[in-house]
Amino acid sequence: MLQDSHNNEQLLQWWRAAREGDVHAFKALHHHLFEGLYAYALKLLDDETLSNEAVQDLFVKLWVKKKSLHSIQQVKPYFYAALRKQILNYFRDLKLKNIKIQFFQQPNIEFSPEEIIVKKESDFILQQKISILLNQLPKRQKEVIYLRYFENMDNQQIAEIMGINYQSVSNLTQKALHKLRDAKMLSTLISLSFLFQFVKN
Amino acid sequence: MPDNFWEENSGENFPFQFRHKPSTEAHRNANWSSIENRITGQQLRSIYPMLKHILIAASFFLLVALTYFFVNQNVNQNLHSTEQYAIVQTGFGEMK
Numbered sequence: 001m002l003q004d005s006h007n008n009e010q011l012l013q014w015w016r017a018a019r020e021g022d023v024h025a026f027k028a029l030h031h032h033l034f035e036g037l038y039a040y041a042l043k044l045l046d047d048e049t050l051s052n053e054a055v056q057d058l059f060v061k062l063w064v065k066k067k068s069l070h071s072i073q074q075v076k077p078y079f080y081a082a083l084r085k086q087i088l089n090y091f092r093d094l095k096l097k098n099i100k101i102q103f104f105q106q107p108n109i110e111f112s113p114e115e116i117i118v119k120k121e122s123d124f125i126l127q128q129k130i131s132i133l134l135n136q137l138p139k140r141q142k143e144v145i146y147l148r149y150f151e152n153m154d155n156q157q158i159a160e161i162m163g164i165n166y167q168s169v170s171n172l173t174q175k176a177l178h179k180l181r182d183a184k185m186l187s188t189l190i191s192l193s194f195l196f197q198f199v200k201n
Numbered sequence: 202m203p204d205n206f207w208e209e210n211s212g213e214n215f216p217f218q219f220r221h222k223p224s225t226e227a228h229r230n231a232n233w234s235s236i237e238n239r240i241t242g243q244q245l246r247s248i249y250p251m252l253k254h255i256l257i258a259a260s261f262f263l264l265v266a267l268t269y270f271f272v273n274q275n276v277n278q279n280l281h282s283t284e285q286y287a288i289v290q291t292g293f294g295e296m297k
Contacts, residue, residue: 027237035224038232039224052232060240
């Protein structure tokens with residue numbers, strides 16, 4: 001958590017400098033946030049080219065509007081929220097143009113086994129089972145789980161990104177964990193859990 | 202596995218970690234280059250309206266200057282022609 005606040009301080013410094021027109025600070029911001037933002041966009045869009053463009057559009061828009069933006073306290077959630085909003089607008093525009101899309105109201109995150117790390121990395125079956133388990137969750141619960149455990153965000157930050165209140169995030173997380181716990185796969189997971197030591201956060 | 206393993210709202214007990222599909226440095230740099238180009242393009246485009254106004258104003262002044270120059274030249278030429286005509290018609294003595 002201390003590391004997070006340290007990171008946020010650094011990000012805030014870069015953001016303030018960028019607002020004053022410092023392109024190097026903006027570049028540093030991009031370099032620090034790119035991997036996470038791109039991965040999040042890829043999760044929401046499931047398309048590498050579109051995800052690249054989404055991140056580019058986000059940074060260009062923020063640069064152009066930097067003077068008129070309100071001051072922010074948490075840089076990372078702000079960028080994630082802006083990216084999410086931009087992607088939802090993109091889908092809204094597609095819908096307005098009568099282009100059929102698979103999802104609109106809620107992006108559908110898909111987890112793949114390769115993204116899941118267990119201590120015994122060779123245990124692909126276990127990774128696969130966990131990913132199936134996660135993919136069975138409702139869309140919003142998946143997104144909460146993603147932001148919480150991929151991006152290490154807290155409930156407040158997730159609430160800001162998804163545009164919902166703190167309690168809703170808490171409820172969604174609880175429900176997701178309940179479902180994971182109650183899932184049929186759990187028995188397999190429990191039996192297999194003895195085979196590896198869990199990786200600490 | 203403890204009973205509270207899936208304890209609600211506790212990330213610490215989550216039994217696995219996630220990893221991002223690794224994005225390379227080249228990928229990140231390429232993404233930034235595109236952003237940089239677009240930012241530069243945006244900056245140039247933001248100057249366009251001002252340049253347009255300057256160009257219109259410069260064109261207007263040029264037009265006025267050229268009009269003044271040609272009209273003035275024409276008047277001088279006319280005056281010159283009139284003087285010659287007067288010289289021919291009246292003779293040098295009467296020109297005074």
